[in-house]
Amino acid sequence: MCCSGFLKIMMFVFNGVIFLAGAAILGVGIWVTVDSSSMLGVLAHIEDAPPELAQLANVGYLLIAVGSILAVMGFLGCCGAITENKCMLLTFFIIVLLIFIAEVAGAIVVLVFKPLAADILDNLNEKFVAAIQKEYGQNKDFSSVLNSTMTQLKCCGYNNYTDFTGSPFVTSNKLYPEVCCSEDTPKCDLAAAQQSKDVDGCFKALVELIEDNASLLGGVALSIAALEIAAMVVSMVLYNKIGK
The missing domain is CATH 1.10.1450 (Cd81 Antigen, Extracellular Domain; Chain: A)
Structure with missing residues (x-):
């Protein structure tokens, strides 16, 4: 019982962080989409721009989608842990697993196509x-x-x-x-x-800005990956304990 309570607390903490991160990303996505005074707005005026660059103009919508998914995922995890709902916990695990696989695939693509x-x-x-x-x-x-x-x-x-x-x-x-x-x-x-x-x-100037914050960005990415793995492990342990 004590172990189950601890797992519930851990799930609530993990998913609370995920929910807040999703809300923050959602807010940034809305801001980028609404605010036209950004570097991305210049791309719309460049003729014959490469398709890869033209897609950057839609980064605001991408952030909105990612933020919404994270917010929903955090909500499902919190509710599943509190109510001991196995369906919510399983849905949460599947969503986190798919996101983690997509992140790994994205990192591989970036490394392969870097040249x-x-x-x-x-x-x-x-x-x-x-x-x-x-x-x-x-x-x-x-x-x-x-x-x-x-x-x-x-x-x-x-x-x-x-x-x-x-x-x-x-x-x-x-x-x-x-x-x-x-x-x-x-x-x-x-x-x-x-x-x-x-x-x-x-x-x-933009390259220097990214390089200056590369360590911070890398640390955030690793922290998110570790949080996702921990959340998946805890959700499955709690899933198996429910009903026993």
């Missing part, structure tokens, strides 16, 4: 720069999204200020975006942009 990333990024570089030179300063939506992205990441263009050369904004104003120059520059013209070598491109 293709360089070709995709090279293609993105050309398309992104072409979109900037065609749309920036003329398309208000594109310009607003890119300005917001550059301000948040403190970066300039995809590579650097040269990406804006020939764009409608530079052609009409003879100036570059203010973020492309140092903060103490009164006017961001060509000379000032050339001297502001400390302003990186947004791609480099």
Whole structure:
């Protein structure tokens, strides 16, 4: 009886964490979907973008789906443990197992197709720069999204200020975006942009941001995997004890 009570508490704790994580991911997904002022919004304006990149624009919907599944999964686990419902516990175990298998398969796919990333990024570089030179300063939506992205990441263009050369904004104003120059520059013209070598491109800034948080992301991923395994073990032990 004591062991069964302990297992119930463990299941409640595990699934409480899973439910909160799902709710958080769901909230982020809704925010990303509603908020157009993000880097993902730029992809919608890039012509002939690779299909892999075009799908990134739907990441908000993916987060909503994942968050909803985790929230439902946590609810099933908590209710199954409290009410000792074998059907709920079995459903919970199957969902967690499928998610775990999908995560392992996704990790394998990423490792196998990692060499293709360089070709995709090279293609993105050309398309992104072409979109900037065609749309920036003329398309208000594109310009607003890119300005917001550059301000948040403190970066300039995809590579650097040269990406804006020939764009409608530079052609009409003879100036570059203010973020492309140092903060103490009164006017961001060509000379000032050339001297502001400390302003990186947004791609480099994004890569550095990911690298700086790689350890944190890896730790979170391993913690989630360990939590899923522990939840599956506890749910099956509790499932077998119910009715005995």
